Amino acid sequence: MSQYWSPAVKALTPYIPGEQPRERIIKLNTNENPYPPAPGVGQALRDYATDHLRLYPDPTSAALRAKLAETYGVENQQVFVGNGSDEVLALAFQAFFCHGAPLDAPSITYSFYPVYANLYNVELRTHPLNAQWEVDLESLGAASARSGVIFANPNAPTGHAHSLEDIETLLKRVTDRVVLVDEAYVDFGAESAIGLIDRYPNLLVTGTFSKSRSLAGLRLGYAIGSVELIDGLHRVKDSFNSYPVDSLASLVGIAALDDKAHFNASRERVVTTRERTRQRLEALGFEVLPSKANFVLAQHPEHAGAQLFAGLRERGVLVRHFNTQELNNFLRITIGTDDEMDSLIEALEAICG
């Protein structure tokens, strides 16, 4: 511990990423996509080595932002890109949530929100989920004197997604500060709030290439919102004198966005396998929360989460177990290929007997 570190830095615990696979391990612990990215990504990588690597990136990431704008039906100036949506979220905390009042968030949600809140000295005011494990948007909208509102839709690790109608009701109530909707998992069956940005200048939607576009290794994420909000993000980012993203991320990101057929086929496969997995888990006696994401959260009435986690690990299947009071009995299981999910079910059958 160094005397030079700020209290927030002293309080930080290092993030330990999901375990890396040993040989023949089935990795269902960090919500990656089991299928490869669009085939055009391979060509983009080859072009990159010969034509782009020796040059500095475009400091405005214009081509990538234009492609995202075209994909989501917005203007180029309504798009911001960053190194993974984690970076975009961190910049949003700095740009919008440091007003000296609490930031409203669900009590069970993406684990990085409390980390950023601590780092940027933002008080987090958490709102319990309702009895169906859903984010309580009414409670989030009812609080007063705030710095903003943040939630994931679908939420993680529960997988529940609210309708656009519900989100719009919240936006009608919260007009003074930024409402950030984190749509990391939206492509697996939820509705995107991007269509609302023109009516709600305080709505910021974040997204990622890590899940539905199979590019978690690239580190590419984005935010879409009013020009006012996007300019705010640029102000923070530009003060670091750094490029938005490197030229590799731009080129590969564009290739991924170009292949809509691959994107749709990949996410449909994940959704089909998710529903099949859900039925098979239920047949084994699990309670499975309804999910619109590429994972399910499940618990068994007779087997503790920690025991199931350890039993699966012994059998070469990695899932996610949370050491928190509310989620202690649950497992979060990423949807892999059908074969991987068959192995998961076989292992659970052996454990649950």
Ligand code: PMP
């Ligand atoms: N938001 C949520 C809800 C997530 O679960 C994740 C990844 N686990 C992220 C954002 C960050 O994704 P990335 O940085 O890979 O874009």
